Amino acid sequence: MSDTKPKPIKAFVIRDFTDAGTEERFTAESTPELEKGRFDNFKAAGLVRLPTAEEAKAKPAA
Template identity: 55%
Template sequence: MSDTETKTVKATVKRDFTDAGSEKRFTAGTTIEVTAGELENYSAAGLVEAVADDTGEPAKTGRTRS
């Protein structure tokens, strides 16, 4: 990935809405790709929810088993 590419993340739309700045329309129940900044804004407004990583691996906690 080059430095000029913007990384996107998947999110599920919780309700229909139109982004006021870009005028993009989103439909509830769909999965979209957004930038990290868009995800933060939409999540704060309660409009989307991040999709869990689909690798099937458990999240790393930083703890080791003894």
């Protein structure tokens, strides 16, 4: 068993939203790094997607 944490996933935020569970706000077109489970949940809700290479470099998470 490994003690290493999984690498976070860089996400592209499609539109502004607030995470109902944590009250964390996300701004459209930002590229936050998220844990896989959070990324998967937000993606399923249509809130984030994987960024293009250009998007990943353009605007870091606030």
